[in-house]
């Protein structure tokens with residue numbers, strides 16, 4: 275047991291400043307050196323890490339570089355059932371000590387992790403994200419440097435705020451207090467390929483409020499996840515608090531979810547996987563000690579709605595960034611574009627086609643590529659198959675529409691034009707560099723929010739572009755439930771921790787908003803404590819006397 279003999283104040287928290295990587299800059303040289311070194315040293319051999327110790331099972335899988343799919347970034351050892359069992363046991367054994375570690379020490383570990391990522395490991399982690407997940411320098415900076423540091427630091431700020439939330443009233447002779455206990459058991463973090471930062475946050479958020487976490491990383495982000503885990507350990511995270519168990523997803527996850535002490539799921543990934551996991555958890559309710567917390571952020575079918583008063587040039591620029599950066603593999607990426615006929619004829623169409631055709635696609639290692647590959651063969655086949663099917667169904671490809679998988683999984687940014695408001699590419703999540711435009715008559719603007727709202731099951735991100743205030747107000751009101759992150763005259767991607775808490779409802783997830791104080795409430799179980807200072811002398815109340 276140790277004491278904390280003051281109420282410490284955390285340092286000021288702000289967003290991590292972004293580096294620019296302009297030609298000739300020191301940061302460009304630093305990152306280039308890290309990428310070169312990583313290419314030379316790959317493939318790395320990645321073990322499971324259980325109780326801080328490397329475990330090699332011999333059941334080997336590989337993570338390939340999507341821009342050069344013959345090259346392995348790493349091989350990794352799939353966790354066996356025995357390894358998963360010892361990871362869970364180790365986490366549970368570490369639970370009490372971690373819970374009892376004073377808050378300031380937990381906070382210090384997180385702040386130090388962020389500083390290590392911002393400094394010592396910035397370029398290495400970015401290089402792993404570029405080579406393994408196919409991001410270019412700018413996208414890797416947004417993710418593996420800025421957003422990950424922001425998640426770690428703002429988490430500390432939010433938890434400090436959470437802990438100050440105490441009952442507002444105390445009757446005479448009474449002191450009421452609230453304690454934010456970690457969950458009884460372990461949390462399972464199942465993380466996606468597309469953001470190194472999301473991996474770090476899905477394990478970090480529950481851990482910071484005292485939970486122990488079993489981490490099943492994405493096979494396509496194994497190396498970046500491994501580095502993040504190592505950095506946590508270097509910053510002083512006790513070895514058993516976060517257990518790193520890559521492996522066959524259905525079996526690792528099933529083993530964790532079937533465990534009596536499973537207390538929470540922190541998931542980001544596709545909607546169908548999340549729904550299946552929720553059903554599996556529901557079927558196990560008699561196995562558990564309590565009711566597991568289920569937090570999941572999933573797919574989207576994000577939109578830009580343009581009003582006839584919108585500015586064409588900036589509207590197109592925002593669409594291109596939202597749709598094609600990171601080849602449309604952000605859950606927030608633009609997918610549906612609703613444009614009035616007047617704008618479409620007067621510049622929107624021509625500028626969109628012209629600018630889309632100019633977007634450079636190629637290896638993330640070349641500085642002048644605006645975007646890179648899609649993540650793997652499965653994604654490549656799915657996306658190109660959907661474009662082909664859209665054409666077969668009568669929709670017109672007006673830009674892009676070609677691909678090449680000879681070396682990496684490259685798909686040209688593609689614009690589809692449809693007359694069918696329920697077209698396949700307006701309703702299905704594609705998760706690639708494809709947008710579909712639906713042109714409406716200017717007089718139909720007021721009907722568009724209803725159409726947008728009813729076209730898909732998702733409600734993640736969306737934007738309205740207009741100069742007329744009335745149109746902005748109308749769209750914001752009528753699209754209230756169509757997006758958890760709603761933008762006005764801005765693109766539908768690029769939420770920043772501490773500024774726009776992120777997440778969507780309906781099929782897009784539980785909308786618990788990563789990057790806000792709300793997420794922490796999902797991983798604590800509050801205890802109300804009432805202390806009475808005045809001893810009663812008679813069991814009767816005044817109304818009992820004559």
Ligand SMILES: NC(=O)c1ccc[n+]([C@@H]2O[C@H](COP(=O)([O-])OP(=O)(O)OC[C@H]3O[C@@H](n4cnc5c(N)ncnc54)[C@H](O)[C@@H]3O)[C@@H](O)[C@H]2O)c1
Pocket residue numbers: 464465466467468469472490491492493523524527542543544545547571572573574604605606703705734776777778782783
């Ligand atoms: N809403 C958000 O905040 C957000 C953020 C990032 C990504 N996403 C979504 O994630 C998806 C892309 O990520 P992805 O391809 O990594 O998703 P995915 O669902 O394929 O994988 C996510 C995780 O689930 C695991 N998994 C896959 N199949 C499983 C199964 N049958 N049982 C148990 N676990 C399983 C994977 O190994 C991985 O760790 C997109 O749908 C995207 O919209 C959403």
Ligand SMILES: N[C@@H](CCC=O)C(=O)O
Pocket residue numbers: 468469603604605606607766767768769770776
């Ligand atoms: N927070 C990111 C999306 C994360 C999902 O992949 C954005 O807003 O663009």
